[in-house]
Amino acid sequence: MNTVEPIRDIKKIAAIKNMLKAKKNPRDFLLFTMGINSALRISDLLKLQIGDVLDKRGDIREHLYLRVKKTGKELTPKINKSMREALEFYFSKLGPIDYDAPLFQS
Numbered sequence: 001m002n003t004v005e006p007i008r009d010i011k012k013i014a015a016i017k018n019m020l021k022a023k024k025n026p027r028d029f030l031l032f033t034m035g036i037n038s039a040l041r042i043s044d045l046l047k048l049q050i051g052d053v054l055d056k057r058g059d060i061r062e063h064l065y066l067r068v069k070k071t072g073k074e075l076t077p078k079i080n081k082s083m084r085e086a087l088e089f090y091f092s093k094l095g096p097i098d099y100d101a102p103l104f105q106s
Helices: 010-022 026-038 042-046 081-093
Strands: none
Touching: 010 026, 026 042, 026 081
16 A cells, blocks of 8 residues: 655745745645644635634634544644735735635635
């Protein structure tokens, strides 16, 4: 059986982020950045709503508050500088904000 190893090389991660940021859809850049910085499963990232990362004033929160799908545990991962920058980039490209809308729309 083949195994998959995580990407550990910082240069490769930066190259992937740069390639994704250059695309016309910033969703993939944000999804990748949040995935590698939060260590959350894709199923947990995809269920996030805009209101989970933005407060009522439209500012990016300090932490995510979510219940993990697999274990049911509550987690509060910190939104670090890299995630914050990716969120700012994403919201700069997004139109009107609906706090109940999915963060990662198809």
